[in-house]
Structures are given as structure tokens and as C-alpha cells.
Amino acid sequence: MKTEKLYPFNEIEPKWQKFWRQNRLFNVDTADAKNKYYCLMMFPYPSAALHVGHGRNYIIGDAVARYKMMRGFNVLTPMGFDAFGLPAENAAIKGALHPEESTLGNIRTMKEQFNKWGVEYDWEREVISCMPDYYKWTQWIFAKLYEKGLAYKKKAFVNWCPSCKTVLANEQVVDGGCERCSTEVTQKDLEQWFLRITHYAPRLLKDMGKLAEWPERVKIMQRNWIGESRGVEIDFRIDGMEDVLRCFTTRVDTIYGATFMALAPEHPLVSKLIKEAKDEEKLSREIQRMRNESKIARSDADVEKEGVFTGRYVINPVNGAKIPLWVANYILMEYGTGAIMAVPAHDQRDFDFAKKYDLPIVVVIDDPKSPLDANSMKEAYVGEGVMANSAQFNGLSSTDAVERIADYFEEKKFGKRSVQYKLRDWLISRQRYWGAPIPIIYCRECGIVPVPEKDLPVLLPHDVEFRPTGESPLKSSSRFVNTKCPKCAGPATRETDTMDTFVDSSWYYLRYITPKLNDKPFDPALVNRWLPVDQYIGGVEHAILHLLYSRFITKFLCDIGWVSFDEPFGRLFTQGMITKNGVKMSKSKGNTVSPDELINKYGADTVRLYTLFIGPPEKDAEWSDRGVEGAYRFLGRVWRLLEKGHRVPRPTPHQSQGPSKEAIDLKRKTHQTIKKVTEDLDGGFHFNTAISAVMELVNQSYDSLPHAESDASVRAVLSAAVEMVVLLISPFVPHISEEMWQRLGKKSSIFKVAWPSYDASALAEQTVTIVVQVNGKVRSRLEAPSDISDAELKEMVMADPKVLQYAQGKAIKDIVVVPKKLVNVVLA
RNA sequence: GCUGGAGUGGUGGAAUGGCAUACACGCUGGUCUCAAAAACCAGUAGCCGAAAGGCUGUGUGGGUUCAACUCCCACCUCCAGCACCA
Numbered sequence: 010m011k012t013e014k015l016y017p018f019n020e021i022e023p024k025w026q027k028f029w030r031q032n033r034l035f036n037v038d039t040a041d042a043k044n045k046y047y048c049l050m051m052f053p054y055p056s057a058a059l060h061v062g063h064g065r066n067y068i069i070g071d072a073v074a075r076y077k078m079m080r081g082f083n084v085l086t087p088m089g090f091d092a093f094g095l096p097a098e099n100a101a102i103k104g105a106l107h108p109e110e111s112t113l114g115n116i117r118t119m120k121e122q123f124n125k126w127g128v129e130y131d132w133e134r135e136v137i138s139c140m141p142d143y144y145k146w147t148q149w150i151f152a153k154l155y156e157k158g159l160a161y162k163k164k165a166f167v168n169w170c171p172s173c174k175t176v177l178a179n180e181q182v183v184d185g186g187c188e189r190c191s192t193e194v195t196q197k198d199l200e201q202w203f204l205r206i207t208h209y210a211p212r213l214l215k216d217m218g219k220l221a222e223w224p225e226r227v228k229i230m231q232r233n234w235i236g237e238s239r240g241v242e243i244d245f246r247i248d249g250m251e252d253v254l255r256c257f258t259t260r261v262d263t264i265y266g267a268t269f270m271a272l273a274p275e276h277p278l279v280s281k282l283i284k285e286a287k288d289e290e291k292l293s294r295e296i297q298r299m300r301n302e303s304k305i306a307r308s309d310a311d312v313e314k315e316g317v318f319t320g321r322y323v324i325n326p327v328n329g330a331k332i333p334l335w336v337a338n339y340i341l342m343e344y345g346t347g348a349i350m351a352v353p354a355h356d357q358r359d360f361d362f363a364k365k366y367d368l369p370i371v372v373v374i375d376d377p378k379s380p381l382d383a384n385s386m387k388e389a390y391v392g393e394g395v396m397a398n399s400a401q402f403n404g405l406s407s408t409d410a411v412e413r414i415a416d417y418f419e420e421k422k423f424g425k426r427s428v429q430y431k432l433r434d435w436l437i438s439r440q441r442y443w444g445a446p447i448p449i450i451y452c453r454e455c456g457i458v459p460v461p462e463k464d465l466p467v468l469l470p471h472d473v474e475f476r477p478t479g480e481s482p483l484k485s486s487s488r489f490v491n492t493k494c495p496k497c498a499g500p501a502t503r504e505t506d507t508m509d510t511f512v513d514s515s516w517y518y519l520r521y522i523t524p525k526l527n528d529k530p531f532d533p534a535l536v537n538r539w540l541p542v543d544q545y546i547g548g549v550e551h552a553i554l555h556l557l558y559s560r561f562i563t564k565f566l567c568d569i570g571w572v573s574f575d576e577p578f579g580r581l582f583t584q585g586m587i588t589k590n591g592v593k594m595s596k597s598k599g600n601t602v603s604p605d606e607l608i609n610k611y612g613a614d615t616v617r618l619y620t621l622f623i624g625p626p627e628k629d630a631e632w633s634d635r636g637v638e639g640a641y642r643f644l645g646r647v648w649r650l651l652e653k654g655h656r657v658p659r660p661t662p663h664q665s666q667g668p669s670k671e672a673i674d675l676k677r678k679t680h681q682t683i684k685k686v687t688e689d690l691d692g693g694f695h696f697n698t699a700i701s702a703v704m705e706l707v708n709q710s711y712d713s714l715p716h717a718e719s720d721a722s723v724r725a726v727l728s729a730a731v732e733m734v735v736l737l738i739s740p741f742v743p744h745i746s747e748e749m750w751q752r753l754g755k756k757s758s759i760f761k762v763a764w765p766s767y768d769a770s771a772l773a774e775q776t777v778t779i780v781v782q783v784n785g786k787v788r789s790r791l792e793a794p795s796d797i798s799d800a801e802l803k804e805m806v807m808a809d810p811k812v813l814q815y816a817q818g819k820a821i822k823d824i825v826v827v828p829k830k831l832v833n834v835v836l837a
Numbered sequence: 838g839c840u841g842g843a844g845u846g847g848u849g850g851a852a853u854g855g856c857a858u859a860c861a862c863g864c865u866g867g868u869c870u871c872a873a874a875a876a877c878c879a880g881u882a883g884c885c886g887a888a889a890g891g892c893u894g895u896g897u898g899g900g901u902u903c904a905a906c907u908c909c910c911a912c913c914u915c916c917a918g919c920a921c922c923a
Contacts, residue, residue, distance in 0.1 A: 015875080015876095225841080225842090226841060226842070226917080226918080229840065229841055229918080230840095230841085230917095230918055230919080232840095233839090233840065233841095233918070233919055233920095234918090234919080236919090236922065238922070238923085240923080256923080257922095257923065258923060259922095259923065260923075271923095312921080314921080338921090339921045339923095340921085340923080341921075341922065341923090343922085344922045344923075345922075345923060346923095348923095349923045350923080351923085352923095356923070357838095357921090358921050358923080359923085361921095429922075429923090430922095431919095431922055549917085549918095552918080553918085622849090622860085622861075623849070623850095624849060624850060625850085628842095628843090629916085630849075630850095631848090631849070633848080633849070633862070635848090635862055635863070636848095636849070636861075636862060638862085639861055639862055640861085642861095642875095642876095643861085645875090645876090646876095649876085697849095697850075697851090697860085697861095698850095698851070698859090698860080700860080700861090701850090701851075701859070701860035701861070702859095702860080703860095704859095704860055704861075705859075705860070708860090711877095778856085780855075780856045782855085782856090782903085782904075784903080784904090785855095785902095785903065785904045786904095787856055790856080822903080823903060824903090825855090825903050825904075827855055827904095830855060830856090831855050831856075831904090833855080833903055833904060834903090835903045835904090
């Protein structure tokens with residue numbers, strides 16, 4: 010389609026972009042934290058080209074920053090790049106540039122794109138996580154964690170991606186596959202570094218109470234991920250052995266119904282338990298087979314339950330009953346204690362297992378609606394009910410019994426109350442090149458020694474064979490590996506794994522405050538004045554990983570006295586995805602929309618306006634090129650409104666006898682619009698309705714143009730309305746607004762102007778339209794003075810011919826009056 | 838399975854107890870034009886009707902209320918997260 014140029018955006022936009030930079034509109038002096046507003050957008054991974062879906066995040070953030078500026082805040086909006094990571098390395102392996110070159114190149118491209126969008130930042134604070142002056146402090150944080158016992162190394166079964174040839178955190182395994190390449194994840198037994206995030210599980214959960222301004226869905230996801238369960242740990246004696254088996258249950262009310270016990274195949278006592286069994290070899294082979302099944306296959310709920318009897322029995326502490334001890338594939342070593350008491354009558358998994366292996370089923374909680382019979386049950390009864398077959402607890406409600414039995418257990422020392430979490434410690438070592446080296450040295454004499462602060466950063470060597478082999482590429486550099494022990498100066502070797510990039514991004518928001526400091530990660534005094542972040546904006550895909558890790562690191566830094574707050578982000582906004590043809594835009598699906606072409610054709614303001622107008626920003630939205638044209642037409646309309654307003658011939662002065670109805674109406678609309686836009690921006694991020702409100706004002710201004718020719722009062726109100734339109738859209742479409750502002754004869758940048766406030770008296774209406782209903786159906790409308798009394802209004806309504814027509818011959822039961830809005834006549 | 842979120846014209850959406858469909862896209866007709874584009878004007882939920890007007894209508898079925906897209910109960914569908922978590 011051929012498009013006419015509706016206004017000279019191609020001249021205007023570069024002009025004002027240059028102006029903002031020259032006038033340092035977005036550069037902040039952090040020494041002055043008075044009235045501060047820290048507006049943070051999630052920093053991106055530097056990819057080759059941004060599409061319009063990426064743009065939503067930055068456009069929203071830019072609009073918020075500009076709005077807050079006009080509200081008089083000292084707004085800090087920094088930007089940086091989450092620059093370590095696999096894609097750059099994988100590209101390099103395919104024979105492209107070194108990761109550093111491609112990353113820095115991509116950063117340059119992205120900054121140009123931000124520029125063209127009119128998305129401005131305080132670039133003097135730019136943070137790039139792959140630069141030594143940044144990762145020096147990522148390493149410093151690791152060293153601090155190590156010092157406090159919160160970073161540790163252990164051999165563990167870990168998630169291994171055979172394609173990326175690296176381990177993955179639990180959070181990075183999606184549907185059993187690698188989050189990057191979807192290759193099925195396998196298990197590998199490796200020595201790995203972990204961060205003890207589980208230590209913070211209770212606080213990460215409890216402090217969510219402080220996050221009132223976070224989206225509920227994000228909090229729910231984090232809560233589920235942390236996965237707290239309250240229950241009881243119970244010790245079962247093993248018949249004929251000294252050892253004790255501890256299990257965890259949330260359903261201690263079912264303890265009298267435990268008919269067997271089951272262990273995870275990986276349980277450390279398994280081999281000892283089967284040692285003297287007569288068919289030990291066969292047993293051990295079976296158990297080995299269960300272990301070898303991948304965790305992914307095993308964790309599928311549809312997988313057939315399997316197990317073997319160990320030949321041993323344990324003693325139920327409440328009644329001394331001897332119950333058989335099994336090893337079963339559905340028991341997870343990672344959760345609880347890796348051992349469960351099985352109650353087939355009241356747990357579906359145990360029920361399935363008992364049916365398969367013909368184990369007894371004992372009902373201990375009866376269904377109050379229909380009594381249960383263990384022989385004929387088709388599925389486990391998992392609801393609440395009345396205690397049965399449970400000695401002194403019979404007759405209690407099962408909910409009471411949970412507490413009563415827990416008390417009894419603690420009294421008798423059979424066990425104690427306990428809390429379990431699904432959250433696992435954070436596995437951070439990666440056998441890859443493009444990441445921050447873990448600052449650890451192994452000395453034959455001194456063991457594991459963290460690199461002292463004065464020796465940081467541990468530089469990532471440039472010349473390395475980084476093709477993945479399953480071993481860390483850094484191992485290939487003997488210059489890197491061989492070093493001296495910082496303690497004894499003896500020969501030593503370096504850790505060759507690098508850190509998960511989520512470590513880099515878990516603290517970047519602190520670095521922006523003092524980005525160039527080289528003797529500290531940040532200046533605590535300033536950071537404590539500027540943080541928590543006032544508004545954080547980003548994609549919901551980071552609801553768990555990045556946000557949880559950042560909360561963890563902040564709490565840690567708070568505990569060691571480096572910051573005085575324990576939650577980093579006050580308000581969080583997560584924008585929805587932009588889709589094309591119903592699916593997320595991505596290069597691989599070939600459905601991306603490039604902003605460059607659109608900006609050339611319509612200008613950046615059009616792309617910004619459409620992006621904000623497309624729908625509620627927290628929801629996903631389908632991109633429409635037609636919609637872009639609509640936004641463009643609107644800007645053209647605003648542009649012409651300004652010109653037409655100027656060209657209206659001046660009315661002859663003799664008509665100036667006070668404001669006309671048109672003038673009062675337009676003035677009211679103007680102030681209603683100020684109110685609506687302000688409330689839409691303050692109350693949430695309702696850009697779409699704010700923009701439609703301004704569109705209405707523009708439409709009404711056009712309608713008043715003919716009146717302005719003959720009526721001086723309309724002319725005056727119209728020019729005020731036009732000025733307001735420009736101010737109200739300026740955070741959304743900054744270039745055209747600056748230009749129009751200048752053409753209105755204003756001297757300063759529009760973003761230095763105070764946001765308008767509305768005049769409540771201008772909102773008042775002299776007459777209102779009253780909707781008249783008969784039996785709840787709209788039958789008529791009346792114009793009435795806005796200060797009319799209820800009684801007078803009723804009288805007016807009852808005189809309305811329409812109402813009379815319907816009311817004829819019927820008794821009036823009631824007349825409901827909603828002042829200034831509606832009257833409902835209720836007929837019998 | 839569990840936990841959230843959502844379901845409104847041809848489309849994106851607006852309205853959180855009081856005029857359902859604001860605003861925009863699309864479409865139809867018109868003005869201007871040799872023609873087109875742009876701009877401007879009018880129309881645009883469905884059904885009946887020449888019209889006036891009437892009836893129906895916010896996923897489905899019930900309920901509360903003078904009044905329900907909005908609140909309550911049950912269900913259906915879609916999306917997202919989690920999922921053998923004891």
C-alpha cells in the first residue's frame with residue numbers, strides 16, 4: 010500500500026533524539042536522591058536484531074519514565090546488557106565470530122534500535138555483564154557466598170543437556186528438555202557448585218507479603234516453585250537392625266493406615282538393607298534398573314508404578330505394627346527424606362502400588378457421606394472425614410487429628426513437626442566458555458581456596474578452544490589452569506567451570522547506581538538511597554528464575570550488611586507477549602515484525618503509539634499492520650489539528666458575551682481527559698484507554714472547529730484543548746509532541762513541563778441525561794438539571810409519555826433513583 | 838490432576854452493580870478527483886419491520902437484585918505455570 014506522508018516524522022525524530030541527548034534529559038546525578046524514581050527495565054541478552062515484540066518492554070518503560078519526569082520525579086532509567094551466555098558461544102562454534110566480538114557488535118546494533126525508537130536511557134550508566142569490570146564483582150559476590158558457607162561443591166545427579174554439553178539448573182529444565190534447545194535432559198553424576206538458596210526458602214516465601222505491588226500470577230508462580238509443605242517427620246525402626254528410617258508426611262492423620270513403607274531407589278540405606286537378603290543379586294539388579302531410568306521418564310505421573318520388596322520390615326511407632334519395606338520407582342530422593350509411609354486407602358499413588366502388589370488397604374478416615382470399604386474401593390479417598398481404626402483418635406475429624414496426632418508424636422518423641430520445600434539449591438556451574446569464571450583455586454595443601462578480592466577478576470582467557478566436549482573449555486588453557494595458591498603460594502589449579510548467567514543478572518540493578526566504581530561492587534550509601542527499584546518492568550518468563558535469584562542475592566547482601574533492604578523490586582510490571590499469527594514472535598518461526606521498516610514508513614511515534622494502544626499491556630496481543638496505520642492516521646490528525654487551529658479566522662470581537670455551550674462542553678471534555686489519562690497512568694499501566702480518551706478529545710476538538718470561527722470563547726478553549734492533547738500524549742509519542750510544543754511557541758522541552766492537573770469545577774455539568782427504565786429496561790431519556798431533587802426527578806419521569814404508556818393500568822411498586830444517572834420505574 | 842487467568846460485534850478491545858459494544862481496525866455508501874491515494878461525512882451486534890418501533894444479545898445452565906458482562910452456584914472451552922512433592 011502506498012502511504013502519504015501525513016507529517017514530517019523523518020525530520021522531526023532524529024532532531025529531538027539529538028536534542029534529548031545534548032540536553033542530557035535522561036542523565037541523572039545520583040548524589041541527589043530527593044524525589045527519586047528508579048525505573049528499571051529488564052536488561053536484554055544482546056541478540057542481533059530486536060523485533061516489535063521486544064519493543065513493548067522498552068516502550069512501556071520509556072513512557073513511564075517520561076511521565077514520571079513530568080510529574081516532577083528525578084527519574085533514573087539505566088540500561089545494560091546481559092551479555093554472557095550460550096547463543097553467542099554456539100554461534101562462535103558454528104564458525105562465526107568470537108563470542109566477545111559478536112556480543113559487542115550486537116550491543117551496538119541494539120543501542121541504535123533503542124535510539125530509533127526514541128527510547129532513551131542514561132547511557133553513562135551502561136552495564137555489560139561480560140566485561141571484567143562487571144564480572145569482577147559477580148565473582149566477588151560468589152566469594153562472599155562461599156565465605157558464608159552459602160556456596161558449596163558437591164557430587165550430585167544433575168540435569169545434563171547432551172546437545173549444549175552442559176548442566177542445567179532445575180529451573181532451566183522445561184518439559185523434560187533443555188530450555189534452550191529442547192533436547193531431552195539426562196542425568197549425570199558430577200561435582201558441581203551450588204548456591205544455598207534453600208537456606209532462604211522460608212524468607213523468600215514470607216517476604217512475598219511485602220510485594221503488594223507485584224502481579225498476583227508472579228507471586229503464585231514463586232510460591233508454587235518454593236513449594237512449602239507443613240507436616241511431620243516420623244522415625245521408623247527397622248526390625249532387626251539398628252538403623253532408623255525417617256519419613257516425612259503431611260498426612261499424619263493417616264498414620265494408622267500405613268500398610269507399607271517405600272524408599273527411593275537412590276536411598277543411601279538401600280544397599281545395606283538388602284545385603285543379607287537371599288536373592289540379593291536379583292534385588293540389586295532391579296533397583297539398579299529403576300535408578301537408571303531417567304528422572305524425566307520416572308517423574309511422569311502416568312508411568313507404571315514399580316517396586317521390589319526388600320525382605321525387611323519396619324515398626325509403626327503408634328501401634329508397633331510390622332509393615333513391609335519396599336523400594337519403589339515413584340519415590341523421589343530429592344524431596345523429603347526419600348522415604349514414605351504408604352497409606353493406600355488415602356493416597357492414590359500408594360493405592361495403585363498396593364493394588365499392583367497386593368498389599369493391604371486399611372481405611373482410617375471414613376467418608377462422612379458414604380462409608381468406605383477397603384475391599385471394594387476403586388480409588389483412594391483423599392478428602393477429609395472421620396477418624397477410624399485409629400485407637401484413641403477414633404471419632405475425631407481428620408483435620409483436628411492432624412494436629413492432635415502431631416502433638417502426640419512430639420510428646421512421645423516418635424517424630425516432630427517439620428516443613429519441606431520443593432525448592433532445590435541453585436546449581437551454578439557450567440562447563441562452558443562464555444561466562445564468568447568461578448573464582449576458586451584448588452591447592453594440594455590448602456584444599457579449596459577462594460580467590461582473594463585483590464586478585465579479582467579472574468579473567469576469562471581469550472584464546473581457548475571453546476568447542477564443548479563435556480569438559481570445561483577453560484581446561485584447555487594451561488596458562489589459565491595453573492596458578493599459585495593464594496594461601497601457601499604452592500602450585501595450584503583453578504576451577505574451570507563458569508557461572509550460570511543468572512548469577513550475573515541477579516545483582517546488575519545495584520551496579521547502575523555507581524557503575525564505574527572499581528574498588529567496590531557498588532556504593533552502599535547511594536544504593537540504599539536509590540533502592541528498592543520503584544518500578545521494574547519485564548517479561549513474565551522471568552517470573553521464577555531471575556526474580557527469585559535476585560531476591561535471594563538481595564537478602565544475602567542485606568544479611569552481610571551491604572544493603573539495608575531485603576527486597577530489590579518494589580513494584581513489578583510484567584508485560585504480555587506480542588504474537589503474530591497467534592504465536593510468539595521468533596526468528597525460528599519466521600513471524601517477526603521488524604521495527605526498522607515500520608519506523609521508516611510511519612515513524613517511531615507511530616510504532617510506539619500502536620504498541621501502547623494494542624491492548625492491556627499485561628495481556629498478550631496480536632500484532633496488526635493495519636492497526637499501525639490507524640495509529641499513524643491519528644498522529645496525522647493531531648498534527649493537522651494544530652495547523653487548523655492556527656488557521657481558524659479570528660471571530661469578530663462583538664460576540665464575546667461569555668462562554669457558549671460548545672466552549673463549556675469542550676472545556677469539560679478537556680478536563681475529563683486530563684483526569685482520565687492521569688488516573689489511567691497512576692492506577693496501573695492503562696495506556697490503551699488513556700490513548701482512546703485523548704482520541705475522543707481530538708474528535709471533539711475537530712467538531713468544535715466550525716464554531717471557533719464565529720465564537721471567541723470556543724476559540725480560546727480549543728487552543729487550550731490542543732495544548733492539553735500535546736501534553737497528554739507526550740510520554741507515548743515524544744518526538745511529535747516536542748515538535749508541536751515548540752510550534753505552539755513554547756521554549757523548553759515538553760518533558761520539563763509539569764504534568765497538567767484538572768479543574769474539578771470544569772467537570773461540573775449543568776444538565777445531565779437521565780436514563781429512564783421501566784422494569785429494568787431502557788425506555789426513555791430525559792435532560793434534567795444536575796441539581797434536581799429526587800422528588801422532582803420522579804415527578805418528571807412520571808410525566809414522560811413513554812413511561813405513561815408502559816405504566817398504563819399498572820400499579821407502581823417502586824421508583825429507584827440513582828442521582829444524576831438513572832431512574833427505574835418498577836411496575837407490579 | 839493441581840493452581841491461576843481468560844471467554845463481549847467481522848477484528849483488537851471498553852464498561853467491575855446503573856445506557857453493553859467507548860476508542861480503534863475492517864467493511865459499506867457518499868464528498869473531493871480524469872482516476873486513485875490521502876482527507877472528510879454518514880452507516881455498521883443479530884432478528885422482525887417500509888418506517889416508527891419491538892424482540893434477542895457479553896461461553897452454557899441456574900440463582901441473588903428494582904437493575905448483572907460485573908456478585909453467587911454448577912458446568913464447558915481456551916491459555917499459562919506446576920505436576921508421582923509424600
